[in-house]
Amino acid sequence: MGRHRSGVEEDGAVTTPVPRPPELRADCSSCFGLCCVVLPFSKESGFGVTKPGGVPCLNLADDDRCRIHATLRPDGWPGCTVFECFGAGQQVSQVTxxxxxxxxxSSPPHVLSEMGAVLSVMRHLHEMLVHLTAAERRAPGTGSALAARVTALTAGSPDELLGLDLDALYDEVGTVLSGVSATVRARWPDTVDHTRADLAGHDLRDQDLCGAMLRGAVLIAADLRGCVLADADLLGADARDADVRDADLSEALFLTQPQVNAMRGGPSTALPTDMARPEHWA
Structure with missing residues (x-):
């Protein structure tokens, strides 16, 4: 993977290099096993053992592949099946x-700790791009300019990435996402507002959740079987073990792969076309 692409105009002038849009889904084959090394694990969070950051996972082979990838859940590592770096791992490995x-x-002794810090920043940038892409798809013309700026940032050097003001950038992205959410959900009158509500374990099957505001809501083990969440805003919702069998999430707003991975779904759960169906749902 190269860092930039450039071209030559008909008059012979070289065009300004343009960063390639990064992949926004993990490709472990192009990564140095970064999430398995730099991130801390907690046994209580479903990672089999507890380990500090900067220590390679005991299941990580010398070729940066997981020895138990095919049996993570039965072997007691469900946390690994939920995690998604949004493609930040291969971007850091192959581009940064x-x-x-x-x-x-030849790598300096401190490079692993630096890679961990850079990975954290890159994952934030990639998650922003995931949401901005969704915003542009639902309301064309709203997220493309900011997405282009964020894309350019992903091609930066380690020092440039570590020097970014992520809080300011999140504020900009948040403004765009809030505007898109309000526009899209406006077609649903009398929608419920469950912003940051604690709905853990609640049976929500009798609620009309089309256009619902579920930002930051705690949906742990909530019963959403058969629910239609068209245009429901799920930004930042904690959906661990939420039961979405027979539910329709195909038009949910700002749904991410980690949220889907953490849910309990089935063959009849409807997902957005760009979302992968978790293997453990089978």
């Missing part, structure tokens, strides 16, 4: 560090 692994003898 140009394919030079932390395992490489």
């Amino acid at each position: 560090y140009a394919g030079v692994s932390w395992r490489d003898p």
